[in-house]
Amino acid sequence: MDKQSILVGFGAAVAARRKEKGISQERLAEIVGLHRTYVGAVERGERNCTLTTIFRIAEGLNWSPEELVRNGMFATQ
């Protein structure tokens, strides 16, 4: 899987889960302690999150990190 597909897929999974939970990018950013513009960039596949940030975002979405990663893989297919 190429780098761009990985990032875009992950971002799509974050966005889908966030919308499912009915929260804004601002709210998610607040919950996980990241900047709103960073969350937006992640969702657009413009940022390559570190492992610990993946854990923070997953926690903010009430998801396990592995589920978030798995859903990111499906999102790119």
Place this chain on the structure above:
Amino acid sequence: MDKQSILVGFGAAVAARRKEKGISQERLAEIVGLHRTYVGAVERGERNCTLTTIFRIAEGLNWSPEELVRNGMFATQ
């Protein structure tokens, strides 16, 4: 889960899988195109890998990224 536990757990999962496959850090580094010292640092929990590096390492270990992340969580318990 605190940052240090996440990194140490992930590194332990990488090391365990690599040894299970009977390959050296040097060999894994070669396969995934990373420096040997970087792989060593990851296994000791001293590096916070990005999402795309997690995918590369998982591929080098013939694992899915989600399995690698999941095993990292178990490794810390």
